[in-house]
Amino acid sequence: MNIVETTAPISIEYLKKYFIDKNTLYIIDYKQSQLKSNKLMTYLSNLEIPCDIKLNELDTVELYELVKSYMETTMIVNLKSLELFVIHLILETKGLLKEECHKDFIEANKELIDSWISKLDSLTLYNMFSVDNDEFKSFVKQFPEDDTDSVHGINFVSLLKNKEFYDIYIKIDQNKLKFYSKYFQEYMFRGKNMYSYWANENNSLFLLTYGISSGVINTEQYISSKKQDIQELSNATSV
Numbered sequence: 253m254n255i256v257e258t259t260a261p262i263s264i265e266y267l268k269k270y271f272i273d274k275n276t277l278y279i280i281d282y283k284q285s286q287l288k289s290n291k292l293m294t295y296l297s298n299l300e301i302p303c304d305i306k307l308n309e310l311d312t313v314e315l316y317e318l319v320k321s322y323m324e325t326t327m328i329v330n331l332k333s334l335e336l337f338v339i340h341l342i343l344e345t346k347g348l349l350k351e352e353c354h355k356d357f358i359e360a361n362k363e364l365i366d367s368w369i370s371k372l373d374s375l376t377l378y379n380m381f382s383v384d385n386d387e388f389k390s391f392v393k394q395f396p397e398d399d400t401d402s403v404h405g406i407n408f409v410s411l412l413k414n415k416e417f418y419d420i421y422i423k424i425d426q427n428k429l430k431f432y433s434k435y436f437q438e439y440m441f442r443g444k445n446m447y448s449y450w451a452n453e454n455n456s457l458f459l460l461t462y463g464i465s466s467g468v469i470n471t472e473q474y475i476s477s478k479k480q481d482i483q484e485l486s487n488a489t490s491v
Contacts, residue, residue: 253277257306260285260292262299270301278303282310282318289321297327307333316357323364326403328410328442335410339417342369346423368408371432373424375412378436378446379457398430401440409441415454 254276258266262278270276280296282288282305287295296303307315319341322334343349345358345365358365377395380388411417439445451458 255279257281260287260295267301276302280305282306283314289317290325292318293321293325293327293329296331297325297329303330304332305334307337319357320361320364322407323361323368323405326406328406330410332414335407335414336416338368338407339411339414339420341365342372342420345369346420348419348423364405367405369420370428370430371405371408371435372411372420373428374430374432375446375450376421376424376457377429377431378450379461381431381436382447382450382458383461392431392436395429395431397433399433401434401438403440406441409446409449412449413452413454418454418456421457 254269254273256266256269256276257279259281266278270278278301280292280303282292285292305318307318310318319334319337322329322331323338340349341354341358342365344352344354346369374395377392381392434440435446437445441449453459
């Protein structure tokens with residue numbers, strides 16, 4: 253990997269390096285960059301080259317400004333450091349971490365974080381919905397429908413490729429799950445559908461459904477076990 257440390261906007265001289273060597277990663281020095289927060293998100297999303305941002309040199313104000321802009325942007329941008337940071341925020345919000353490192357940010361942005369958690373937790377329903385089984389699909393549609401087509405906070409799908417993300421499913425509030433009809437069924441994510449992000453090697457839930465479709469896992473046994481899960485989930489949501 254050819255690492256290029258730079259500021260944003262990236263100079264033409266540095267950009268040429270990527271077209272010579274596609275195995276190039278740009279590390280953005282946020283502190284020294286002219287582009288900040290929302291402008292930086294837009295710039296990097298449009299640029300579509302491998303990038304990341306140095307977070308360790310930022311003070312709390314700069315860090316939280318950047319994180320909030322990432323969580324609010326309407327454009328998909330792949331930034332590993334921010335993906336991992338937001339995963340940490342979600343785990344902390346759910347009480348799955350021993351230490352509270354970002355309590356102030358979480359309290360100040362509760363609505364934003366809760367919105368992300370609602371969508372991400374509801375992907376457990378999407379996992380059922382993606383199986384070619386009418387009973388599963390009918391069950392998922394019994395949950396409250398949210399037909400939003402808003403792309404505000406769209407980078408929730410960017411978390412799915414990280415193996416660290418799936419720890420958030422240790423704790424889920426079943427009563428808050430929703431059937432996000434547009435997110436589950438339409439091509440809303442830079443011309444891709446949800447399955448394009450959900451189907452990855454780090455996703456154990458997806459691997460299970462893939463095992464069914466490929467015949468590796470016994471379909472009848474799986475459906476039988478999921479019917480039991482559905483019954484238990486129905487009982488939980490009715491409480």
